[in-house]
Amino acid sequence: MPKSDITPEDRLEAAETLSSFVSVSEAEGDVVRGRIVGSVTEKKTFSQPKADADDMPLPTDPKTVYLGGLFLMAGLSALYVASEIVLPLVLAIVLKLLLQPLVRLLERGRIPRAAGAILSVLLVLAAFGGSVSLLAGPATAWAGKLPEAIPKLRDSLSFLRQPIDAAQHMMQQLGADTAAATPSVKPSTLVGAVLSGSASATSGLFTTLLILFYILVSGETFLRRLVEILPRFRDKRSAVELAADIEKNVSLYLLTVSCINAFVGIATGGVMWLCGVENPVLWGTVAFMLNFVPILGPMAGIVVFLMAAILSLGVSWWAVLPVGLYLGIHIIEGEIFTPMLLARRFTINPVAVILALIFWYWMWGVAGAVLAVPMLAVTKIICDDLRPLRALGHLLEG
Numbered sequence: 001m002p003k004s005d006i007t008p009e010d011r012l013e014a015a016e017t018l019s020s021f022v023s024v025s026e027a028e029g030d031v032v033r034g035r036i037v038g039s040v041t042e043k044k045t046f047s048q049p050k051a052d053a054d055d056m057p058l059p060t061d062p063k064t065v066y067l068g069g070l071f072l073m074a075g076l077s078a079l080y081v082a083s084e085i086v087l088p089l090v091l092a093i094v095l096k097l098l099l100q101p102l103v104r105l106l107e108r109g110r111i112p113r114a115a116g117a118i119l120s121v122l123l124v125l126a127a128f129g130g131s132v133s134l135l136a137g138p139a140t141a142w143a144g145k146l147p148e149a150i151p152k153l154r155d156s157l158s159f160l161r162q163p164i165d166a167a168q169h170m171m172q173q174l175g176a177d178t179a180a181a182t183p184s185v186k187p188s189t190l191v192g193a194v195l196s197g198s199a200s201a202t203s204g205l206f207t208t209l210l211i212l213f214y215i216l217v218s219g220e221t222f223l224r225r226l227v228e229i230l231p232r233f234r235d236k237r238s239a240v241e242l243a244a245d246i247e248k249n250v251s252l253y254l255l256t257v258s259c260i261n262a263f264v265g266i267a268t269g270g271v272m273w274l275c276g277v278e279n280p281v282l283w284g285t286v287a288f289m290l291n292f293v294p295i296l297g298p299m300a301g302i303v304v305f306l307m308a309a310i311l312s313l314g315v316s317w318w319a320v321l322p323v324g325l326y327l328g329i330h331i332i333e334g335e336i337f338t339p340m341l342l343a344r345r346f347t348i349n350p351v352a353v354i355l356a357l358i359f360w361y362w363m364w365g366v367a368g369a370v371l372a373v374p375m376l377a378v379t380k381i382i383c384d385d386l387r388p389l390r391a392l393g394h395l396l397e398g
Contacts, residue, residue: 056391076363083364088204091367092211094374095124096219097247098254103216117216121209128205131285138279145311242385249381254374256341261291264333271325272305277312287326291333292370294353298330348376352396 059065079086099120106116223243227236269284277283283305290297290304305326309319339347356376360368376396383393 055387056394057388058391080363084204087364087367087371088207089211090371090375092208092215094254094371094378095208095212096215097250097378098258099124099212099216100247100251101255114217117213120216121213124212125209135282135285138282142279142282142308142311246382246385249385250378253342253377253381257292257374257377260333260337260341261288263337264288264291264329267329268305268326271329272308272322275309275313275318275322275325277305277309277322283308289370291330292373293357294373295350296354296357296369298327301326301330347397348373348380349396352376 103113103116103120107113227239230236230239265284265288268287269280272280272283286304287301290301302323306323309322313319353373356372357369360372380393380396383389
């Protein structure tokens with residue numbers, strides 16, 4: 001039929017008989033639908049629903065849940081068995097995230113990355129060695145006072161005689177158990193117990209610093225190799241952006257928390273000095289370290305500082321003043337500075353904090369309790385940035 005003889009009825013018939021076509025554009029994520037009518041093609045564009053930034057998908061396949069649970073149990077078992085290797089590695093990763101901004105700052109100042117890594121490791125070593133040399137004497141003196149101070153406190157505080165006797169009996173039992181477990185080393189005081197573990201502490205410190213140096217020098221090699229493996233440019237860019245965002249947020253969190261804890265330590269040392277408590281630098285350092293363990297750390301600090309104040313100032317109401325001021329510092333830090341500086345994104349559920357402290361203390365001891373909250377914060381930040389794990393990050397949010 002000639003083109004000029006096509007009538008409107010013919011066009012309608014052709015429109016009803018010819019099929020539709022669908023073309024999906026992968027780059028733009030759009031669906032294009034069109035209908036051919038004679039020589040005319042009509043197109044309509046529909047945008048596919050994009051993933052919401054607050055979308056929190058949940059696993060629907062039971063096999064995924066079961067396999068994830070089995071993988072988690074296997075991973076935790078491996079962490080428990082290989083604690084002597086994993087603990088220095090985790091500590092080195094945390095220190096790397098804390099020192100990474102310093103290394104990059106030195107690199108911008110035309111200092112080679114290896115030299116910046118060496119300076120960072122030396123900074124950690126100098127801070128640790130300086131703290132030990134500065135605080136070893138006062139700590140030894142206070143540890144030597146404890147056996148004589150407990151009977152004096154019991155006589156002065158007659159209404160607390162029964163709890164003090166129970167605490168003293170528990171310390172004696174703990175010392176007996178330690179002596180039975182290690183017959184070659186029989187520490188009679190707390191100082192002896194600390195010195196008996198100095199060899200393992202030195203070995204762990206050396207392993208941590210060694211891993212820290214190599215992570216700082218070539219830690220981005222794994223990310224570079226991962227980017228090379230990914231097939232599409234869009235995936236490469238997403239991986240780089242995700243890794244940079246996670247590293248930025250984790251480093252910011254660790255640096256902010258360290259600065260807040262340093263403020264608490266300096267303020268506590270100043271309060272102890274003003275109140276006349278001996279060795280205020282020691283107590284400021286203790287407050288700095290205890291503040292890395294939320295909730296339980298300040299509670300332990302109140303007991304420690306009360307005993308130190310009583311031993312320095314005697315049994316009087318003045319001994320309560322340093323403890324009250326320390327409690328005020330902690331309240332100001334917890335209610336004003338921490339929420340203001342960390343914001344809602346970095347706040348963690350208190351129940352999750354307590355469970356993490358108990359669990360990691362059981363896994364790795366005191367070191368696990370110190371690392372529990374940083375590891376929990378790192379987990380939350382990673383879950384917030386990964387869409388499949390965003391629901392878990394929401395559960396951990398405070």
